[in-house]
Structure formats: structure tokens, C-alpha cells
Amino acid sequence: MFAGLRFAVSAGLCLQVVGDNGAGKTTLLRTLAGLLEPDEGEVRWNGQRVETRSLEFQREFVYLGHQPPLKDDLTGRENLRFGLALRGTAPAGDAGRAIDAALAEVGATALGDRLVRSLSTGQRRRIALAALRLTAARIWLLDEPVTNLDAAGQAVVASMVASQLDAGGIVVAATHQDLGLAPARCPQLVLGRRA
């Protein structure tokens, strides 16, 4: 897919991966997430080579693919609760209140008690963003985070990314759309073109 790729992202920075369709944006993100094994090369975290599939590294990042990972037959709230229990990252204080706060942040308070089956694609994506907000992971790997979102939803993504960076996190996002960040905070990685 690609070769000779080398990049580093520091804490508090975002990396926007762009490239033509089929250039390997999703492949790159899935490789970073350990869902794919690279033919060669390595991933370093804090200067140390890491096994991307190790449980320790998995707790450092959260991966959000282009499909919101939600169960149709559960409500938004139930999906978020499951996500919290699955990762074992109980937020400080009451889980229910943290879920309410996350839903409010993505503008989906009214959607929380509806079955995901009844939500539109953009509404599902908002619930998935709330799940992202609830994890304490430092690295966010986002595949097309703003697809299917309206202008308000895109602004939510932008502010979430900005606050994650402010907190010293790292965001790697594959998207062609502007994330609303200063270019210095969000350099672009162009796949499929020889540098």
C-alpha cells in the first residue's frame, strides 16, 4: 500500500492524513491501531518500540472507524455504558452523569434514550463521538470523523479535537475536511505522493 513512510506526532498535536481514495488512509490508521500487521516497520510510543496489539498500548488509544460502532438494539446510553465497562475506564464520579455530560457535549442529549436503530447516520456518529469523549485514551485515531455530520456536528468534532490537544493528547485523523485547527497544530500527511 505504502512504503518509506516515517512520521512523528508530539503530544498536543494533530496529524491530518490526506490522500486519494485508496491511497491507504484507513490502512495506516488500522495499522496504528494494531488491526493490521505492517509488512515491515515499527510503531514507537514515548520513544519505545511498541507492539501495537499489546493490551498496554491498546489502553493508550481509541480507534473510531468510519462506521459508528454501536448496537442497533441498544439505546445510545446503553451503548455508552457498555463502552465504558468494556474498556474498564470508569470516569471520575458517577458514570451516568459522565454519560449525560458527554451526550450534552455532542448535542445528543435527546438521543440518548432512543434505540440506535431509530437514529440517522449523523446521529449515530454523534453517539460515537460521545463514546470517544468518555474514554481517557491519550491517542485518538479517527477515520473520517466528520462524514455525515451537519455543520454543528463538525464544529463539535473540531472543539473535541482542540480540547483533546489542549489536554496533551494526540489526534490522528484521516479526513479531507478541515478540522478548524491552525495549520501549525495540525500538519498534513499526504499519502500516495512521493515526497
Added chain:
Amino acid sequence: MIGAALAVLARDLRLALRRPGQVLQPLAFFAVVTVLFPLGYTPELDKLRQIAPGVLWVAALLASLLSLESLFREDAQDGTLEQILLAGQPLAALALAKTAAHWLLTGLPLTLMAPMLGIALGVPASAMPGILSSLALGTVTLSLVGAVGAALTLGVRRGGVLLGLLTLPLTVPTLVFGARATELAIAGEGPSGALYLLAALAVLAVTLAPLAVAAALRIGSE
């Protein structure tokens, strides 16, 4: 780790409650297949009693297999399987939780239905404890072996037939000892020997199958 596994178990049970039809299908299949024998073979209870062990076990095996195809497929389709793979939790424990949910929704109800269907096959009441315990132990192994097959065939389009081809040979020991235990129970002899072997198979499956499922799911995610 235990919290995450319990969360997976609770989620799968809750999902099943929201869609009871999917849970009832294999149970209905089990009942219909078993009842076909008195209709299609002979209504004489003496003859039916002789084939009852085989009928009950083959029907239970196929019913269990029927419901296994969707064990990981739905999670793979809606993307939640990726979240489970990336949860930072031991995958084998989560796989065991999913399989436990499958057993609670298929193996356990199949076991509890068997005495009623046994009556239709002329099985004496004295044989029921033996039949119940053999099926309870055997369906544990069937769920676990089937889960390995389901994980391996996850990427295959219409993998149902392949799942059967992969899984059925591995379930032969369970089928043999399970049917033997049932036969002994019907004959009024002690089925303990066969039950011990079924228990040993179940322990072996509980130990090894989750690791195999985890490895297969990782390969399947590529």
C-alpha cells in the same frame, strides 16, 4: 478484565431479550426435528426409544450449530467487534463471555427442553436426570467448539456450510459420549462413565477454545 467480560455477557443477553425471535429459532428447530421422528419413522415407543439418544443429540447439535453463525458476525458488521478487539482487555476472556452468553441462550434451554421431547420418543422418566446432565455438559463443548468455527469463518461469505464442515467433525467425541450417556440412562444403567468423559471434554474446551477463538478473531480482523 472480569468487569469487561461480564459487560459483554450482559450486553449479549440484553440484545437477545430485545430480539427473542432469534433465540427461539434454534429451540423451535430442535423441537420440530425431534418430533418429526415419531411422525416419519414409527409411532411405536419401543422402537423410538432405541433411536432416542441419537435423535436428541443430533438435533441438539444441529440446533446449536444453527445459532452459532451469527455469534460474531453481527458484531463484525456493526463495528463493535473492533471495539472488543481494541478494548485493552484479554480477548480470550471476552470470547469466553460471548460463548457463555451463547450457551445460556441455546445450550441451556435445549437441555431443559429435552425431557419434554424425550417423552415423545418414549423415554422413561427415570432417564431424565441422565439426559439433562449429559446435555448440560455436552452443549457447553458444542458452544465452545462452534465458537472457534464461527470465528474462523467470520470473513467468509455465507459461511454457514463451511462452519458445519469445520465444526461437526470436532464435535464427534461429544456426540458419541453424549448419545452413549443417554442410551445408558434410558436402559436404566448408570451413565456416570460417559458423563465423566463429557465433563472432561467440556473442561478441555473451556480451557483451549477461548484462546483459539481469540487468535482466529485477530486473524479475521486483518
